[in-house]
Amino acid sequence: MQNLLSIDDITASQALNILDTAKELSRLTEGSVKKLPTLRGRTIVNLFFEDSTRTRLSFEAAAKRLSADVINFSAKGSSVSKGESLKDTAQTLEAMGADLMVIRHPASGAAHLLANSGWISAKVVNAGDGTHQHPSQALLDAYTIRDHFPEHRNDFTGLHIAIVGDILHSRVARSNAALLTSLGARVTVVGPATLLPLGVESWGVSVSYNLDEIIEHCDAVMMLRVQSERMNASFFPSEREYARDYGLTRSRLGSMKPTSIIMHPGPMNRGLEICAEAADSPRSVVLKQVKNGISVRMAILYLLLGGSIEGDN
Amino acid sequence: MSTFTLHNARMTDNHIVDVDVTDGVISAIAPARGQKSQGLDCDANKNLLIPGLVDLHTHLRQPGKEGAETVLTGSQAAVKGGYTAVSAMANTSPVADTAGVVEQVARLGKDAGLCDVFPIGAVTQGIEGKALAELSAMAQSAAGVRIFSDDGNCVSDPLLMRRALEYVKTFGGVIAQHAQEPRLTVGAQMNEGLVSSALGLTGWPAVAEESIIARDILLAHHVGSRLHICHLTTKGGVELVRWAKSQGISVTAEVTPHHLILTDESAVGYNSVFKVNPPLRTTEDVQALRDGLADGTIDIVATDHAPHPNEAKECEWSAAAFGMLGLETSLSAVVESMIVTKKIDWAQLVERMSITPAKIGGYSAHGRIEVGAPAHLVVVDTEATWTVDRATTASKSSNTPFHGRTLPARVMHTYFHGVHVLQDGQLTGKRYE
Numbered sequence: 001m002q003n004l005l006s007i008d009d010i011t012a013s014q015a016l017n018i019l020d021t022a023k024e025l026s027r028l029t030e031g032s033v034k035k036l037p038t039l040r041g042r043t044i045v046n047l048f049f050e051d052s053t054r055t056r057l058s059f060e061a062a063a064k065r066l067s068a069d070v071i072n073f074s075a076k077g078s079s080v081s082k083g084e085s086l087k088d089t090a091q092t093l094e095a096m097g098a099d100l101m102v103i104r105h106p107a108s109g110a111a112h113l114l115a116n117s118g119w120i121s122a123k124v125v126n127a128g129d130g131t132h133q134h135p136s137q138a139l140l141d142a143y144t145i146r147d148h149f150p151e152h153r154n155d156f157t158g159l160h161i162a163i164v165g166d167i168l169h170s171r172v173a174r175s176n177a178a179l180l181t182s183l184g185a186r187v188t189v190v191g192p193a194t195l196l197p198l199g200v201e202s203w204g205v206s207v208s209y210n211l212d213e214i215i216e217h218c219d220a221v222m223m224l225r226v227q228s229e230r231m232n233a234s235f236f237p238s239e240r241e242y243a244r245d246y247g248l249t250r251s252r253l254g255s256m257k258p259t260s261i262i263m264h265p266g267p268m269n270r271g272l273e274i275c276a277e278a279a280d281s282p283r284s285v286v287l288k289q290v291k292n293g294i295s296v297r298m299a300i301l302y303l304l305l306g307g308s309i310e311g312d313n
Numbered sequence: 314m315s316t317f318t319l320h321n322a323r324m325t326d327n328h329i330v331d332v333d334v335t336d337g338v339i340s341a342i343a344p345a346r347g348q349k350s351q352g353l354d355c356d357a358n359k360n361l362l363i364p365g366l367v368d369l370h371t372h373l374r375q376p377g378k379e380g381a382e383t384v385l386t387g388s389q390a391a392v393k394g395g396y397t398a399v400s401a402m403a404n405t406s407p408v409a410d411t412a413g414v415v416e417q418v419a420r421l422g423k424d425a426g427l428c429d430v431f432p433i434g435a436v437t438q439g440i441e442g443k444a445l446a447e448l449s450a451m452a453q454s455a456a457g458v459r460i461f462s463d464d465g466n467c468v469s470d471p472l473l474m475r476r477a478l479e480y481v482k483t484f485g486g487v488i489a490q491h492a493q494e495p496r497l498t499v500g501a502q503m504n505e506g507l508v509s510s511a512l513g514l515t516g517w518p519a520v521a522e523e524s525i526i527a528r529d530i531l532l533a534h535h536v537g538s539r540l541h542i543c544h545l546t547t548k549g550g551v552e553l554v555r556w557a558k559s560q561g562i563s564v565t566a567e568v569t570p571h572h573l574i575l576t577d578e579s580a581v582g583y584n585s586v587f588k589v590n591p592p593l594r595t596t597e598d599v600q601a602l603r604d605g606l607a608d609g610t611i612d613i614v615a616t617d618h619a620p621h622p623n624e625a626k627e628c629e630w631s632a633a634a635f636g637m638l639g640l641e642t643s644l645s646a647v648v649e650s651m652i653v654t655k656k657i658d659w660a661q662l663v664e665r666m667s668i669t670p671a672k673i674g675g676y677s678a679h680g681r682i683e684v685g686a687p688a689h690l691v692v693v694d695t696e697a698t699w700t701v702d703r704a705t706t707a708s709k710s711s712n713t714p715f716h717g718r719t720l721p722a723r724v725m726h727t728y729f730h731g732v733h734v735l736q737d738g739q740l741t742g743k744r745y746e
Contacts, residue, residue, distance in 0.1 A: 108630065
């Protein structure tokens with residue numbers, strides 16, 4: 001595989017191979033020496049057209065633990081408003097010796113364009129494109145679920161996972177729906193109808209408008225961040241009403257299964273989609289997600305630049 | 314006096330005829346005499362003879378965006394595609410909202426001398442949808458504008474639309490509406506449906522088109538004026554127009570060649586050459602459009618030829634310009650979607666691509682093969698196929714959605730006022746003075 005652009009591009013067994021590799025890399029870097037020489041001499045460019053400190057730092061840490069050289073390029077806003085085209089930016093950075101580009105971009109499809117337009121020969125990892133895909137996030141989420149439910153190591157059949165909130169604008173939801181269902185999990189997307197995309201049923205997920213009805217059955221609830229720009233666009237009347245209907249409140253926290261976990265891609269809006277008690281509860285695996293993110297991204301970089309990403313091992 | 318004969322031309326009724334042209338006017342049509350071609354004569358080799366095609370929806374980009382197209386290069390693309398009349402949309406820079414601009418465009422068309430270029434006037438000043446442009450001045454100008462459109466933008470204000478429909482009655486004009494409710498299409502990128510949901514691109518719902526069509530049909534009925542719906546794309550839109558016609562409301566509608574063939578699945582892969590406004594819809598819509606064009610609900614095909622330079626397309630989907638080329642592939646695309654599928658025959662194609670658009674536009678010199686009519690003639694090899702190559706477009710731009718696709722029917726010859734502007738598929742460099 002040349003690139004990682006979308007969860008749809010990889011099979012379940014390829015995904016499991018990435019997760020196994022991540023586990024192995026995590027074990028190798030657990031000691032006092034956190035660094036492997038694997039990608040020494042390789043150059044990875046973080047091409048970030050959207051504010052994202054977390055994801056950029058995570059990819060940067062992953063690359064550095066594999067001893068790769070890292071170049072960070074940040075430019076807020078679209079290429080057009082900046083006056084330089086994506087093509088020119090990418091070709092400029094490739095001329096500086098990039099072997100792989102990690103791209104985060106507000107436009108859906110930007111990573112596809114970079115990988116498939118023939119502009120560059122460097123490999124491409126999609127670190128989030130518009131409201132389309134964020135495959136490394138889905139992989140780190142699957143890694144976290146698998147860590148917590150070791151009996152489901154290679155098969156998520158029997159796990160019920162709710163993705164709650166703004167499904168319409170969420171690349172995390174799209175990537176997770178695809179990956180978790182392909183691993184066998186039952187996925188329910190939950191939110192007000194204004195924030196569910198047309199035809200979401202075709203994703204192989206169940207749909208619910210009522211968080212209370214399903215929360216007690218879920219093994220994991222993934223709370224999505226409510227973006228501030230949605231608040232003034234009539235997707236819901238008020239933050240208060242949203243929090244009441246779709247927030248992970250204390251009472252909902254109380255109705256969760258004893259074994260179930262709380263996930264959030266961060267950054268959290270405490271008091272909106274998640275209450276402080278839920279965010280800080282022992283069920284919350286939010287910080288594990290962050291930690292696992294580095295291992296998973298190491299695996300992605302390693303497999304794209306060094307080893308094989310093919311599955312069936 | 315200059316005279317020549319187009320020998321062995323097959324009419325749509327399959328008669329083989331010789332057409333004599335004297336000083337640019339058809340002087341005789343008679344059964345083929347079997348004479349050899351000489352001088353300026355041309356042997357059509359029993360290929361099909363049709364009247365020059367007429368496009369009511371063409372973006373020629375001049376003035377203002379000469380990097381994408383000029384009236385000359387657009388005219389060249391037109392005759393290569395078998396068109397002898399095009400209608401230059403008003404969304405140029407400056408906007409064609411004054412007599413001065415429409416006269417300038419008309420003059421550029423005459424200078425090019427390859428086909429008739431009829432300017433379309435803007436409905437509102439600057440196509441901003443706020444105040445009427447000087448419609449009467451454009452109608453009375455040397456350009457003699459009869460079609461008015463804010464195409465690219467919708468005349469969304471219902472009161473302004475009502476006034477425009479009423480006002481053009483005074484000089485027999487028609488409002489060509491780009492039906493797009495702006496509030497329902499904020500940031501819209503492609504058809505709203507399963508594909509847009511999966512791709513994470515903001516949807517352009519069918520209802521945004523249909524709600525305006527419904528409103529404007531009712532307005533046209535109320536004020537008793539003529540309405541023309543640009544580029545119809547949805548099944549619901551077809552049903553609305555069908556209903557309006559059944560009520561005797563004076564509405565006409567067009568469909569583009571690309572909406573007769575392509576669907577929103579083309580957006581998978583994010584190749585922005587498939588980004589167009591209104592967007593490519595679903596297979597079900599394509600079927601409804603074909604049926605609507607076949608049964609006459611949709612009156613005509615119009616290209617919405619929309620050239621863009623590479624840099625406007627070589628970028629992220631959401632940053633890319635809307636629009637695709639049409640003139641050079643239009644006939645073949647309609648043959649592929651309507652004749653190969655046996656939905657219509659060639660005589661019906663001629664109605665929908667030449668005769669009826671000429672009537673709607675009031676272009677009386679077009680859509681006729683008869684003695685006394687100007688010789689705006691096209692010869693088509695209906696059996697030939699050709700492969701579209703974006704590198705060889707006559708248009709200044711190369712944003713064709715059919716690149717690499719093999720399509721049926723090839724335009725062999727185009728005559729404009731009897732001038733042989735396209736010969737064996739090649740521009741001759743000749744022009745009508």
